[in-house]
Amino acid sequence: MISIVAAIDEKRGLGKNNDLLFRIPQDFKRMQKLTKGHSIIMGRRTFESVGRVLPDRTNIVISRNPSLSDISIYHASNLIFCSSLEEALRQAQGKPGAEEIFIFGGGQVFKEVIEKNLVDCLYLTIVEGDYGADTFFPDYSMFRIIKEEQGSDSNYKFNFLTLQK
Numbered sequence: 001m002i003s004i005v006a007a008i009d010e011k012r013g014l015g016k017n018n019d020l021l022f023r024i025p026q027d028f029k030r031m032q033k034l035t036k037g038h039s040i041i042m043g044r045r046t047f048e049s050v051g052r053v054l055p056d057r058t059n060i061v062i063s064r065n066p067s068l069s070d071i072s073i074y075h076a077s078n079l080i081f082c083s084s085l086e087e088a089l090r091q092a093q094g095k096p097g098a099e100e101i102f103i104f105g106g107g108q109v110f111k112e113v114i115e116k117n118l119v120d121c122l123y124l125t126i127v128e129g130d131y132g133a134d135t136f137f138p139d140y141s142m143f144r145i146i147k148e149e150q151g152s153d154s155n156y157k158f159n160f161l162t163l164q165k
Contacts, residue, residue, distance in 0.1 A: 002089070002118050004103045004110060005031050006137060007125035007158075013133025014107050018049055021131040026151050030160060034123055035104070038097035041088045046105040053079045058095045060088045062109060085112055107135040114138045122163040127156050 007027050008014050015021060036056045044063040053059050053076040060080045082088040092101040100121075103113050113119050115138070122143055143163035151158050 001100045001120045002103065002113065003100055003121040003123060004113070004119055005034055005123045006105060006110065007127060008137045009127050009129055009131045009133065011130045011133070012137040013131050014137045015135040016131065016133050018045055020049070021133055022127055022156060024125065024153060024156055024158065026153065027125045027158070030125070035102045038100055038102055039092035039095045040102045040104040041092060041109065042104040043106050043109045058092065060091055062088050085109065107137065111138045114140065120164065122161070124161045124163065125158050126161060127158045
């Protein structure tokens, strides 16, 4: 099963200036719980914006620059660089937790997996408002909500959605 985990605003805004639009502790906890023990696939810019290898999961980074894996700061036993989405998915199939592989971002990777009809499930956090994003999540109208939970903190109101085709 291939799933996406993402936080977006009401206009499907995903990020701005190569960074997340919001930092919501409950959203991070949800993401950690969902992805722990599984592979997460992300683009290079998303990996760089995260700034580190996430523990307790296989981090698979898609980059057109294969020499990145030679840079010493990128050495970790749970970090793999791939040159394509297809290669990343093949790598994830052979890792622990392969029954559910998570697509972690960014916008281009989300767009590619949805356009190729590879995604089974979306775990979205929808944050109320428009945050002036310059990167957007693709249309996901072909998915239906199977679970919804409301939440808030001192800065945001949001809904945790689980969607399937």
